[in-house]
């Protein structure tokens with residue numbers, strides 16, 4: 093423990109179960125001294141798992157479907173009441189695609205579902221930040237992190253419409269990062285994480301082959317959920333104060349690697 097987040101307060105979205113990146117991040121932030129409000133979609137909260145986490149880190153849970161304006165408004169105002177004022181960080185760890193769930197091919201997606209995907213997985217970052225700005229909810233030098241994937245830059249066919257959703261998410265982080273930076277020194281970044289075995293991750297078709305491929309294509313191997321939680325914490329700390337509007341690859345070197353010796357040897361078999 094470094095007490096990196098002593099005195100800091102924030103919202104963590106997206107802890108579904110103990111495999112969730114958000115779940116592990118919440119525990120780490122708590123260990124580093126942060127006070128946390130947990131949030132997830134009411135439908136996900138019905139599983140009840142989140143209450144175990146809430147108890148462990150002594151955090152309230154406030155339900156919020158991020159595609160619903162009233163829910164977001166309620167979350168931000170209740171969080172401010174709970175903390176007695178503004179707060180210092182937000183983790184956006186949210187992704188959902190009905191087209192992926194239904195197994196629709198990218199070339200045949202349903203556009204109504206596609207809009208929902210963008211609303212939940214991408215524009216929700218905008219909605220949350222806009223609501224925070226309206227209520228002046230974020231303190232000076234607050235830090236906002238959203239989780240993304242390299243399919244925003246390169247094609248991974250089975251990632252489907254989530255690739256477009258992640259491109260939009262990264263763009264919102266950049267654009268809002270500009271406005272919130274000028275207004276209040278609030279920083280907004282995305283972390284582009286290695287494939288990780290979670291509920292959302294395993295929803296991608298062919299995930300097993302895919303995670304092994306990424307492992308073999310990364311000089312350091314895949315970054316785990318715990319590694320991601322550690323990295324996220326550094327972005328919430330004051331040690332990374334001048335980092336904003338960035339898409340930060342956290343992938344063991346995957347994004348800069350053309351091919352590895354291991355992969356060449358497999359191809360030669």
Ligand SMILES: NC(=O)c1ccc[n+]([C@@H]2O[C@H](COP(=O)([O-])OP(=O)(O)OC[C@H]3O[C@@H](n4cnc5c(N)ncnc54)[C@H](O)[C@@H]3O)[C@@H](O)[C@H]2O)c1
Pocket residue numbers: 105106107108109111112113114132133136156157158159184185186187188212239240241284285286287288289290291292293294
């Ligand atoms: N697992 C991976 O391989 C991987 C890799 C890179 C990036 N990511 C990203 O990390 C983030 C977290 O995913 P995870 O892998 O921990 O999986 P996860 O399934 O544990 O988390 C996804 C969360 O999104 C929440 N969510 C869905 N719809 C919502 C809504 N309408 N309102 C509020 N919350 C909603 C779910 O309830 C869940 O808690 C996602 O953005 C995901 O795309 C995951």
